[in-house]
Amino acid sequence: MAEYDTVAIVGVGLIGGSIGLALRERKLARRIIGIGRRQNSLDAARKVGAIDQGVTNLAAGVAEAQLLIVATPVDTIAERVVQAAAAAPSDCLITDAGSTKEAIVATVDAALASRRGGPRFVGSHPLAGDHRTGPQHARADLFEGRTVVITPTDATRPAAVTEASGFWQSLGANVTTMTPARHDLALAITSHLPHLVAIALTAATPTEYLPLTASGWRDTTRIAAADAKIWQPIFAANRERVLDALDLMSQTLGGLREALEHGDNETLIATLEAAAKKRRDRDALGD
Amino acid sequence: MAEYDTVAIVGVGLIGGSIGLALRERKLARRIIGIGRRQNSLDAARKVGAIDQGVTNLAAGVAEAQLLIVATPVDTIAERVVQAAAAAPSDCLITDAGSTKEAIVATVDAALASRRGGPRFVGSHPLAGDHRTGPQHARADLFEGRTVVITPTDATRPAAVTEASGFWQSLGANVTTMTPARHDLALAITSHLPHLVAIALTAATPTEYLPLTASGWRDTTRIAAADAKIWQPIFAANRERVLDALDLMSQTLGGLREALEHGDNETLIATLEAAAKKRRDRDALGD
Numbered sequence: 001m002a003e004y005d006t007v008a009i010v011g012v013g014l015i016g017g018s019i020g021l022a023l024r025e026r027k028l029a030r031r032i033i034g035i036g037r038r039q040n041s042l043d044a045a046r047k048v049g050a051i052d053q054g055v056t057n058l059a060a061g062v063a064e065a066q067l068l069i070v071a072t073p074v075d076t077i078a079e080r081v082v083q084a085a086a087a088a089p090s091d092c093l094i095t096d097a098g099s100t101k102e103a104i105v106a107t108v109d110a111a112l113a114s115r116r117g118g119p120r121f122v123g124s125h126p127l128a129g130d131h132r133t134g135p136q137h138a139r140a141d142l143f144e145g146r147t148v149v150i151t152p153t154d155a156t157r158p159a160a161v162t163e164a165s166g167f168w169q170s171l172g173a174n175v176t177t178m179t180p181a182r183h184d185l186a187l188a189i190t191s192h193l194p195h196l197v198a199i200a201l202t203a204a205t206p207t208e209y210l211p212l213t214a215s216g217w218r219d220t221t222r223i224a225a226a227d228a229k230i231w232q233p234i235f236a237a238n239r240e241r242v243l244d245a246l247d248l249m250s251q252t253l254g255g256l257r258e259a260l261e262h263g264d265n266e267t268l269i270a271t272l273e274a275a276a277k278k279r280r281d282r283d284a285l286g287d
Numbered sequence: 288m289a290e291y292d293t294v295a296i297v298g299v300g301l302i303g304g305s306i307g308l309a310l311r312e313r314k315l316a317r318r319i320i321g322i323g324r325r326q327n328s329l330d331a332a333r334k335v336g337a338i339d340q341g342v343t344n345l346a347a348g349v350a351e352a353q354l355l356i357v358a359t360p361v362d363t364i365a366e367r368v369v370q371a372a373a374a375a376p377s378d379c380l381i382t383d384a385g386s387t388k389e390a391i392v393a394t395v396d397a398a399l400a401s402r403r404g405g406p407r408f409v410g411s412h413p414l415a416g417d418h419r420t421g422p423q424h425a426r427a428d429l430f431e432g433r434t435v436v437i438t439p440t441d442a443t444r445p446a447a448v449t450e451a452s453g454f455w456q457s458l459g460a461n462v463t464t465m466t467p468a469r470h471d472l473a474l475a476i477t478s479h480l481p482h483l484v485a486i487a488l489t490a491a492t493p494t495e496y497l498p499l500t501a502s503g504w505r506d507t508t509r510i511a512a513a514d515a516k517i518w519q520p521i522f523a524a525n526r527e528r529v530l531d532a533l534d535l536m537s538q539t540l541g542g543l544r545e546a547l548e549h550g551d552n553e554t555l556i557a558t559l560e561a562a563a564k565k566r567r568d569r570d571a572l573g574d
Contacts, residue, residue, distance in 0.1 A: 127501035147498065176498075189492055190500045194507040200539040201484055202562040204532075205476055210569045211434065211463075213477045214414040218569065219509045220481040225566040228559035235547055235555065245491075246544045250537060252487040257533045260522055268522065272515035275489040279512040282497045282505065 003028045003170060008065035008088075010035045010058065010080050012045035014130055015097045016071035017138030020050030022171040025140040035061035045135040059087035067167060068119075071097040075233035078107035085112055085119045092119040095164045097126055099191065100237040101151045101180035109155045120160040123151040123180060125187070126173060131226040144172035145287040151180040188241035193249055195231055196242070198224040290315045290457060295352035295375075297322045297345065297367050299332035301417055302384045303358035304425030307337030309458045312427040322348035332422035346374035354454060355406070358384040362520035365394035372399055372406045379406040382451045384413055386478065387524040388438045388467035396442045407447040410438040410467060412474070413460060418513040431459035432574040438467040475528035480536055482518055483529070485511040 007023055009016045012034040023029045034051030035058055036042045042054025055061040062068055062084045070080045077098045084094060085108075098104050105123040112121060128146040130137055148168040152161045165175040178186075202224040205213070235242050259267040294310055296303045299321040310316045321338030322345055323329045329341025342348040349355055349371045357367045364385045371381060372395075385391050392410040399408060415433040417424055435455040439448045452462040465473075489511040492500070522529050546554040 127499065129502065146501065149499070186496045186499045190496050190504050193491070194488060194504045196540070196543055197484055197488055198503075198507050199559055199562040200536060200543055201481060202566050203558060204480070204535045204539040205565070207565065207568075209473045209477050210565070211572060212414065212436070212473045213569060214433065215416065216485075216510045217477050217481045219506050220485050221566055221569075222506045223503045224562045225570075226559075226563065228556045228563060231559060232552055232556050236550070236552065239547060239550075243544060243548055246540060246547075248491045249487060250540060250544075252491040253483070253533060253537060253540075256483055256487055257530060260526060260533075261530055263523070263526075265519055265523065269515050269519050271490060272486055272513075272518060275486040275511045276513065276515060278492070278494065278497070279489050279508055281494075282500060282508075283512075285498060 004030070004066045006031045006033060006064045006066060008033045008035055008062045008068045008084075009051065010061075010068065010070045010084065011072035012036050012041055012051060012054070012135050013071065014133050014135070014137050015126065015128075015142075016069065017045050017048065017050040017135030018140065018142035019069055019071065019097070019171070020045065021048070021138050021140040022143060024049060026170065028170055033061050033065065041135060045138075048135055048138060050135050050138050058083055062088040062092070064089065065092050068092055068094045069097060070094070073230050073233050074098040074100050074104065074237050078104045078111075081108045081121055082111040085115075085121065088119045090118050093160055093163050093167075094119050094121045095124045095167070097124060099125060099187065099234045101125060101149075101183045103237050105151055105153055105180045109153055113155065120157050122156050122160040122164045124164055124168065125149045125151070125183065126168065127191075128173075131223050133227045133230065141172070143168065146173050148173040148175050149183050150175055150177045151183050152177060153180065184238050185241055188238055188245040189248070192235060192238055192242045193245040195223050195226060196235070196246065197249060198222065291317070291353045293318045293320060293351045293353060295320045295322060295349045295355045295371075296338065297348075297355065297357045297371065298359035299323050299328055299338060299341070299422050300358065301420050301422070301424050302413065302415075302429075303356065304332050304335065304337040304422030305415075305427065305429035306356055306358065306384070306458070307332065308335070308425050308427035309430060311336060313457065315457055320348050320352065328422060332425075335422055335425060337422050337425050345370055349375040349379070351376065352379050355379055355381045356384060357381070360517050360520050361385040361387050361391065361524050365391045365398075368395045368408055369398045372402075372408065375406045377405050380447055380450050380454075381406050381408045382411045382454070384411060386412060386474065386521045388412060388436075388470045390524050392438055392440055392467045396440055400442065407444050409443050409447040409451045411451055411455065412436045412438070412470065413455065414478075415460075418510050420514045420517065428459070430455065433460050435460040435462050436470050437462055437464045438470050439464060440467065471525050472528055475525055475532040476535070479522060479525055479529045480532040482510050482513060483522070483533065484536060485509065
């Protein structure tokens with residue numbers, strides 16, 4: 001038996017499409033409506049089975065939704081949530097899949113604060129993805145065993161957290177909650193910084209040397225292939241913390257440089273061994 | 288029919304062990320002798336089938352070798368090659384698998400310059416590996432489709448280049464030749480820098496944030512788990528060029544930081560898109 005009669009997904013790219021596929025495979029929704037600006041993407045999402053129906057009119061698409069997930073680039077999420085909240089049924093739960101949380105949640109909370117009743121919102125961020133984009137790369141198992149961060153605030157009704165947690169868990173994810181600020185602080189280092197590092201390493205490599213790159217370079221730069229239109233707004237939305245993360249990275253690289261320049265092999269080996277241990281500890285945590 | 292009667296491999300870790308497995312699977316050697324300092328490693332290599340026989344005495348191990356590969360950490364390769372050259376048959380070809388070339392090749396060339404006849408040497412570097420070490424992770428297909436750089440000098444006899452090329456090609460690799468200096472200049476950026484970047488990114492990540500890392504962080508830091516005892520000597524052997532590569536990386540990161548700080552989205556997007564294209568171009572080159 002389906003958990004939801006109608007689920008609407010705004011933005012049917014890799015994440016939105018994977019939510020649709022997971023809902024369908026797990027028989028959690030009777031009907032999945034995809035909402036997007038481009039008919040092309042909607043058709044592609046329908047073709048892979050991620051949605052039952054694709055519409056370009058947001059208000060029409062959300063009119064019967066019990067659950068709505070906004071999975072667009074971070075610079076458009078707050079606006080879409082506020083628009084959807086005006087058109088969705090009053091018992092609808094709205095969440096998102098944005099990689100930054102503080103600005104989105106603050107904008108939505110402020111816009112919905114004056115309302116009495118109506119759809120509830122709580123921010124989410126599934127720590128799952130791929131450097132490839134588009135519904136054609138969507139996977140029903142994208143969230144299995146992955147972490148989803150839910151970011152309630154003082155304005156969030158507890159029932160919304162419970163329901164959003166249940167939704168992500170029903171897709172196989174593990175849920176953790178924290179404030180939007182703490183989320184953005186951590187993700188600046190664990191996600192936004194690695195993307196900028198991969199981009200810088202790729203940019204620093206002369207094209208003529210590409211044939212001399214092997215698995216080390218390829219692993220380290222893999223996420224540099226990610227979509228600029230998705231990532232530039234993420235960096236901008238979390239700018240101050242990303243700048244701090246870049247400074248931390250520069251200092252750490254500078255420390256390695258100094259040890260190498262001065263032939264301080266003891267420090268070098270200690271740093272390498274500590275990093276190797278931390279990296280193995282991470283793998284021991286599982287996916 | 289075997290190409291070689293006896294092949295000796297000094298250092299039976301991941302690379303040396305994989306050479307042994309590949310030779311055996313492709314039936315290229317009648318007998319494979321592993322040479323190492325620790326009986327443990329030799330026993331492990333024999334157990335996985337990488338060598339037929341393990342000995343701790345270098346002179347005894349190389350006495351009947353037609354081909355000798357030195358696959359030890361880079362700070363010990365030159366010494367082992369010179370020792371082996373004194374004990375190996377005069378028609379033996381000696382090569383190595385070191386990640387740096389200039390210092391090794393110069394030391395060996397100088398040591399062997401005064402000799403007339405005797406074993407020939409040419410430096411090699413297979414661009415293949417893994418962050419895991421030891422013969423238990425050796426794979427017969429490690430070199431298939433990978434690039435091996437051979438680094439002849441004015442002192443190298445052309446026949447040695449031909450024979451070394453044939454050897455690596457017989458393991459499925461593609462061979463390219465360049466000077467030791469050019470190799471070290473390129474690899475400082477394509478291999479040594481990514482390792483230091485992965486180590487710095489791991490070191491910069493607070494342990495408490497590890498549960499909030501996903502596939503992006505994990506890809507970008509994967510090679511930080513590599514063995515410090517193998518990598519510290521590589522950084523030290525190629526120090527000046529690695530320092531230059533670190534400076535190039537810092538400048539590139541600094542440029543990204545400046546664009547982000549000043550809200551220069553045009554530059555950011557252009558940099559991201561150029562990196563994504565370069566990264567995809569690399570994948571198009573194949574393994």
